[in-house]
Amino acid sequence: MHSKTTSKGVSVILSHPAPESHPVSLCKRAGIFEERVMGTKPVLAAEMIERALDAGIETDWTTGDAVYGQHTGLRRRLEARGMHYVMAVPxxxxxxxxxxxxxxxxxxxxxxxxxxxxxxxxxxxxxxxxxxxxxxxx
Structure with a gap:
């Protein structure tokens, strides 16, 4: 996973395949622990954004395509944190x-x-x- 902050906005890029598709030793070396629960892209994005905000990264807004925009839970979590967003929807x-x-x-x-x-x-x-x-x- 990777994120970057630009112009007080945050971009989230999720590029890791599911750990269950990799040998256990490879996952351990990558820092993916056995107890890690997999989630959908919107859930992972919400967790990633919340961790960034909790770590003190300043951002006012985020954007997302329809995969993220149609996920009510992600939008509600952003709203609860006071984040502005522009999300595409189907x-x-x-x-x-x-x-x-x-x-x-x-x-x-x-x-x-x-x-x-x-x-x-x-x-x-x-x-x-x-x-x-x-x-x-x-």
């Missing part, structure tokens, strides 16, 4: 948003965004790589 994720006509609207994220007033959004496009299509950003 388009079929359900959300609640305030509306001008009522207290709130509930629905799929893609439908809620489609209903927003277009004058408040500017679409940005980024090229993923030369051989793949561009990805849209709002």
């Amino acid at each position: 388009m079929n994720q359900r959300a609640i948003t305030p509306t001008p006509d009522s207290l709130c609207a509930e629905g799929r994220v893609d439908q809620l965004f489609a209903d927003l007033d277009k004058m408040f959004w500017r679409t940005r496009t980024r090229l993923v790589c030369p051989r793949s299509p561009a990805a849209g950003w709002a």
Whole structure:
């Protein structure tokens, strides 16, 4: 696992395969102990961020792709620590948003965004790589 702090934000990169796929001696040399409980990427990211904050690393925000954004537990743990975040979510994720006509609207994220007033959004496009299509950003 690796993390880096940039502009008061934290990036988390999880790159270790599960220890059970390695011989016990290799895990011990890498500092992965037998009693270590494996977790999903969002759970590991939350633990890593909390350890960094507990160690005194100053950061105000973090970001994550849809693997992290759809994990309610990670978002709640960040909120409990006062962390701001920007997380992608799958388009079929359900959300609640305030509306001008009522207290709130509930629905799929893609439908809620489609209903927003277009004058408040500017679409940005980024090229993923030369051989793949561009990805849209709002």
